[in-house]
Amino acid sequence: MDHFTLIDGALHAEQVPLARIADEVGSPVYVYSAATFRRHARVFRDALLPLGRVHLAYAIKANPNVAVLRLLADEGYGADVVSGGEMARALAAGMPVSEIVFSGVGKTRDELARGLDAGIGQFNLELEEEGRVLAEIAAAKGMTAHAVLRVNPDVDAGTHAKISTGRKENKFGVPIDRAPAMFDRLARLPGLDLRGVAIHIGSQLGDLAPLEAAYARIGELVAALRAAGHTISRVDLGGGLGVPYKQGDVMPSPAEYGAMIARATKGWDVELMFEPGRVIAGNAGVLLTRVIWVKPGVTHPYVIVDAAMNDLARPALYDAWHDFAAVHPTGETMVANIAGPVCETGDTFAMGRTIDKVASGDLAIFRTAGAYGATMASTYNSRALVPEVLVDGDRFAVVADRIAAETILAAERVPEWLTR
Ligand SMILES: *Cc1c(COP(=O)(O)O)cnc(C)c1O
Numbered sequence: 001m002d003h004f005t006l007i008d009g010a011l012h013a014e015q016v017p018l019a020r021i022a023d024e025v026g027s028p029v030y031v032y033s034a035a036t037f038r039r040h041a042r043v044f045r046d047a048l049l050p051l052g053r054v055h056l057a058y059a060i061k062a063n064p065n066v067a068v069l070r071l072l073a074d075e076g077y078g079a080d081v082v083s084g085g086e087m088a089r090a091l092a093a094g095m096p097v098s099e100i101v102f103s104g105v106g107k108t109r110d111e112l113a114r115g116l117d118a119g120i121g122q123f124n125l126e127l128e129e130e131g132r133v134l135a136e137i138a139a140a141k142g143m144t145a146h147a148v149l150r151v152n153p154d155v156d157a158g159t160h161a162k163i164s165t166g167r168k169e170n171k172f173g174v175p176i177d178r179a180p181a182m183f184d185r186l187a188r189l190p191g192l193d194l195r196g197v198a199i200h201i202g203s204q205l206g207d208l209a210p211l212e213a214a215y216a217r218i219g220e221l222v223a224a225l226r227a228a229g230h231t232i233s234r235v236d237l238g239g240g241l242g243v244p245y246k247q248g249d250v251m252p253s254p255a256e257y258g259a260m261i262a263r264a265t266k267g268w269d270v271e272l273m274f275e276p277g278r279v280i281a282g283n284a285g286v287l288l289t290r291v292i293w294v295k296p297g298v299t300h301p302y303v304i305v306d307a308a309m310n311d312l313a314r315p316a317l318y319d320a321w322h323d324f325a326a327v328h329p330t331g332e333t334m335v336a337n338i339a340g341p342v343c344e345t346g347d348t349f350a351m352g353r354t355i356d357k358v359a360s361g362d363l364a365i366f367r368t369a370g371a372y373g374a375t376m377a378s379t380y381n382s383r384a385l386v387p388e389v390l391v392d393g394d395r396f397a398v399v400a401d402r403i404a405a406e407t408i409l410a411a412e413r414v415p416e417w418l419t420r
Contacts, residue, residue: 002283003033003391004367011327011365015394018288018327022363025389025398027290028307030374031365032063032399034071034392036284041075044276047258051265051272057101059239059277060086062371063285067390067399069093072280078121080239080275084111091118101236101273103150103200105171113137116145122273123147124198124236127174131186131194139191148234149183150198151176151221153214157202157240160318166201166214173199176217180224187230195231196270197221200238203278208252208260211240215264222268232270237261239275243282245321245368254279278371285370287312287386288327291362292341300352301336305364308340309347310380312366312373316346324349326356327363334358342381374400379408 003014011018013031021031041058048054057080058072064086069079070093078099079090090100098121102111105126112134115123125131125147138145152173157164165172174182179197187194201214215237222232242251252260265272289307296302314320324338334357338349349366358364377386385403389396 001039002036002367004031004286004365006329009328011325013286013391013396016391016396018286018365019363021389021391021396022288022290022327025387026402027288027363028305028311028386029288029402030285030369030386030388030400031288031396032065032068032285032370032388032390034390036370037068037071037280038075040280040284041072041077044254044274044279045076047254048261048272048274050258050262053271055099055271055273057099057236057273057275058280059275060090061375062277063281063373064089064375065388065390065399066093067397068281069095071390080277084108084114087111087115087118087120097121101275103198103275109133109137113141116141116143121146122234122236124150125186125194126150126172128182128186131182131192132189135186135189135192137191139189144191144193146193146195148196148198148236149174149179149186149194150200150236151179151218153199153201153217155201155210155214155217157205157210158207159202159204159240159242162318163203164201165203166199166210176221179221180228183225183230184228196234196236197225197232198236198238198273200275201240203240204242205240206242206249206251208257212260212264215261219264219268222270234273235265235268235270236273236275237265239277239279241276241279243278243368243371245282245323247323281371282368283370285373286365286367287322287369287373288363288365291358291360291364293360294336294358297337301334303336303338303355303358305338305340305349307366307386308342308381308383309344310342310378310383311340311386312349312369313376313378314372315349316344317376322349322366322368324353324355325365325367326358327365329356332357342383379403379405382408
């Protein structure tokens with residue numbers, strides 16, 4: 001559920017008319033609802049209450065805006081970060097450093113050292129060598145790195161191939177059958193406190209069964225590691241819960257997820273950690289856009305909007321669906337293709353879709369754009385970097401400026417030898 005609803009015939013974000021935001025900030029623009037973020041944060045936390053103390057590490061990559069992070073920090077969330085840049089954001093937002101998890105398959109030595117210096121709560125190791133290097137850097141600093149080993153359970157999460165992470169051919173984690181031997185070797189290293197394991201099998205999961213199967217394998221691994229004499233105090237269960245993108249889509253609820261986790265982790269006797277991203281941010285944002293033209297097409301007209309694949313990459317990357325709605329719907333519909341101005345056929349949001357009837361100059365939104373939206377934006381075709389607005393009740397603020405193409409141009413140089 002979200003807070004982007006019609007009030008007196010006009011779409012609002014909470015109490016703010018979207019048309020007002022378009023007037024004041026221009027378009028395209030991402031609009032986030034603070035109430036929706038808070039609600040999702042609470043519903044997810046509440047679903048896990050029966051598990052006792054859990055660690056909630058919001059996966060920053062889903063929506064790393066610093067205002068969003070501050071809001072989630074206020075809800076008691078830490079962060080899952082996958083780069084030095086994301087770590088800097090989490091710290092800037094005031095997230096407690098002990099509740100920051102450093103994930104990522106390609107953390108550099110420099111990033112590992114920066115994480116140690118900052119006092120990162122947990123490093124999720126993706127390969128044995130990374131553990132050795134981290135131990136070495138920590139020992140040289142007279143520090144101890146707290147870490148868990150990410151395992152790849154070889155399960156098919158049943159989601160889009162490009163966001164599946166838990167099959168053996170994927171680049172993530174260590175093969176689960178080799179994990180016990182690696183754990184033995186790593187746990188002996190000075191400078192490393194290896195206290196458990198982590199797993200994350202993919203994103204936009206619409207079925208809990210693959211997760212439950214993966215967690216069952218983790219349960220067996222934990223038992224085997226303990227039998228080998230290791231102290232296992234932490235298991236990081238990752239993120240991945242899907243959200244409904246299409247009206248009528250049914251996704252597992254956080255409550256069902258919580259009940260499954262309780263079942264799957266019964267008797268583990270560890271502190272559990274979660275890394276939700278999309279489920280917190282997805283429905284908390286929309287991409288507000290203006291129709292530039294309605295261009296006649298062969299079968300259907302093309303609604304050409306001022307948002308494009310550089311602003312919202314998901315349709316081009318994953319053939320993703322985003323519901324489209326007019327800000328001032330007339331009640332009439334049309335069948336149309338929806339596309340942006342970028343010079344790629346992939347810059348298409350929908351084909352042959354029944355949508356609210358729109359004309360050139362009308363405002364519209366792409367729904368469920370709060371996760372993996374602005375964070376993936378680029379300036380392709382020398383378009384501006386899309387701005388972000390946070391609404392909270394009847395207030396709103398620009399929380400990321402539009403970065404003009406001219407500003408980006410100003411950061412480029414023609415070398416002296418090419419100047420005339
Ligand atoms: C992307 C990612 C997440 C978040 O996934 P969602 O599907 O957004 O919940 C969590 N953990 C890791 C390691 C990730 O890479």
